[in-house]
Amino acid sequence: MELFGRRVGSVWRRAAGLGWPVAVQHTFTTLMRTVDIIVTGLFSPAAVAAVGLADLYAQLPLRVGLGLGAGAITLSSQDTGRDAEVSRDRAITLALVIGALCGLPLVAVGLFHGRPLIALLGAEREVARLGGLYLTLVFGVAPMRIVGLVGARALQGAGDTRTPMVLNGGVNLVNAGLTVALGLGIWQFPRMGIVGVGLATAISRTIEAALVTAAIATPRTALSLEPTWDTTVARQVVSVSLPSFAEGMSTSIANFPFNSLLLLFGTEANAAYHIGRRVYQQLTGPLYRSASTVTSIIVGQALGEGKAAEARRDAVSLLVLSFALLTAAGAVMFLGAERIVAVFTNDPATRRHAVAFTRVFAVSMPFFGVFFPLAGALRGAGDTRTPFYARLAGTFVFLLGASYVLAVPLGYGLVGVYVGMVLSYACWAVIVAAGFYWGGWADTAASMIAEREEESEPEGE
Incomplete structure (x- = not known):
């Protein structure tokens, strides 16, 4: 019983060490979204409705990223456990590439069909116009959004939960600051309204993808990029990711x-x-x-x-x-x-x-x-x-x-x-x-x- 108690205590301590950065990361993400809602609420009810409807569609790149992230964390954790660094790095690289490719069609959808998609939900003309502008910006950085999510999960799978916390937390603070600055036009920034809120999201997601990819590619983390096609690894990444996406x-x-x-x-x-x-x-x-x-x-x-x-x-x-x-x-x-x-x-x-x-x-x-x-x-x-x-x-x-x-x-x-x-x-x-x-x-x-x-x-x- 004493041995069992020590084992449980050890697992809980390890969980606390791994878990607190994840908790902080999600707290920042939620607070960032709260800032977006507060700022948008200062514009008009139409702006609030527009962002709310656009976010229904914006779930798509999020779900793709979380789905591929499930594949990344599965293979990354398993291969870390068995010290198979080459296999792990191949899986991570393939997941990043697949994620970026999955986001490209969404860029085209946002450019050409943003407003019609909002109108399809029965939105009024002004709501459809504003929502279409916001959705174009959000879908425009879909590849970056997906890459950022996949990269963070890959790092977590290897046991590094602090790097994603630092990167994501910093990016979310940038997002919140730009949302206030570009949305409301404070300091030397122009007042861009809902376009400013969407642009803040687009800028921050691009920065996040670049930082996560750089963290993986440089010696600062245990991971690295291994751009070698491996049919088995690719199939496993997809097979694990699809049910999670669904x-x-x-x-x-x-x-x-x-x-x-x-x-x-x-x-x-x-x-x-x-x-x-x-x-x-x-x-x-x-x-x-x-x-x-x-x-x-x-x-x-x-x-x-x-x-x-x-x-x-x-x-x-x-x-x-x-x-x-x-x-x-x-x-x-x-x-x-x-x-x-x-x-x-x-x-x-x-x-x-x-x-x-x-x-x-x-x-x-x-x-x-x-x-x-x-x-x-x-x-x-x-x-x-x-x-x-x-x-x-x-x-x-x-x-x-x-x-x-x-x-x-x-x-x-x-x-x-x-x-x-x-x-x-x-x-x-x-x-x-x-x-x-x-x-x-x-x-x-x-x-x-x-x-x-x-x-x-x-x-x-």
């Missing part, structure tokens, strides 16, 4: 009908949901996202070393830590919901609904504490399909299906939506837990590693 897109796509369902109960209810969502993302996002990333790193490296049993024990230890932290955070959110929501709105109806939504998210935090570390463990092994199935089932069966049936045909209104939301997150947790305890994720990792070893044998001789 997982994220399933959530993004579901946002359209779910928001339509909320609008049946009024604009205040819809606004309240977004306030509650902002609250939980700001307060707990750094925790559950770092739990996912850290578990991927630790499990992937253990599997790379051939220690499957140790990987499983470490994942369970991190599950316990994540569950405890997020349950505690949920309790704080639940008890402090009224005071927290008061920061966002003074409208009585919106405030009342927002408190309820915040408490729904608070009650769901224990399920987040299960889903994210276990999903991270599965991704570290190369199993990105199970988390995809979990989100797909939870989102479409419960978040959309159960919420609608309970709220509209059965007449429970927003209470039915609340129940559907909690059930969806519970579904996420149950499916990944089943996949972790009964799935063959360790065999998946071993098979992937064996393929890469076989492919690299001639070069090692």
Whole structure:
């Protein structure tokens, strides 16, 4: 028992060392987005609506980057664990190149179809015009956005979580400063309005991609660029990335009908949901996202070393830590919901609904504490399909299906939506837990590693 306690303590200390930079990084990212919303709100309601609608499409490069980032962190962590630097660097380089290529079509879409895409959502003429300008700028740097995300995940997979924190944190501060300067026209900068907000994002994402690529290419980090085509590595990067991309897109796509369902109960209810969502993302996002990333790193490296049993024990230890932290955070959110929501709105109806939504998210935090570390463990092994199935089932069966049936045909209104939301997150947790305890994720990792070893044998001789 004493030995077990020391092992758990060691894993938790390692997780804290790896996790705090990830948490800080996500905190800066969320705060940057908050600054964008505050500045845009000073222009006009049309500008706010334009950015909100454009961000629905801007999810696409984000999801591509996170999907390829899952492939990068999986192979990077596994190959770091087995000291296969050449294979790791090839995987990272291929993921960066594939990401940049995936972003090129989005540049063309933004240039020629930005405004029509916003108008397609039913936006008024001025909203479509402003949203089209913003989307053109955001899509214009899609390759850079994807490269920045992939490069950061590659560094994290190798155990370096501080470099992405420093680079991303600095870039987000630049973004926030340029958003204020170019959007509002302070100091010597021209007042460019929503174009300035979009331009600030474009500049910062370009800087981020350049810095991340330079960090990988120079001796300052353990990684390097290895521009050698390897069919096995390329296939594995894509096979791991596609389900992760589909997982994220399933959530993004579901946002359209779910928001339509909320609008049946009024604009205040819809606004309240977004306030509650902002609250939980700001307060707990750094925790559950770092739990996912850290578990991927630790499990992937253990599997790379051939220690499957140790990987499983470490994942369970991190599950316990994540569950405890997020349950505690949920309790704080639940008890402090009224005071927290008061920061966002003074409208009585919106405030009342927002408190309820915040408490729904608070009650769901224990399920987040299960889903994210276990999903991270599965991704570290190369199993990105199970988390995809979990989100797909939870989102479409419960978040959309159960919420609608309970709220509209059965007449429970927003209470039915609340129940559907909690059930969806519970579904996420149950499916990944089943996949972790009964799935063959360790065999998946071993098979992937064996393929890469076989492919690299001639070069090692």
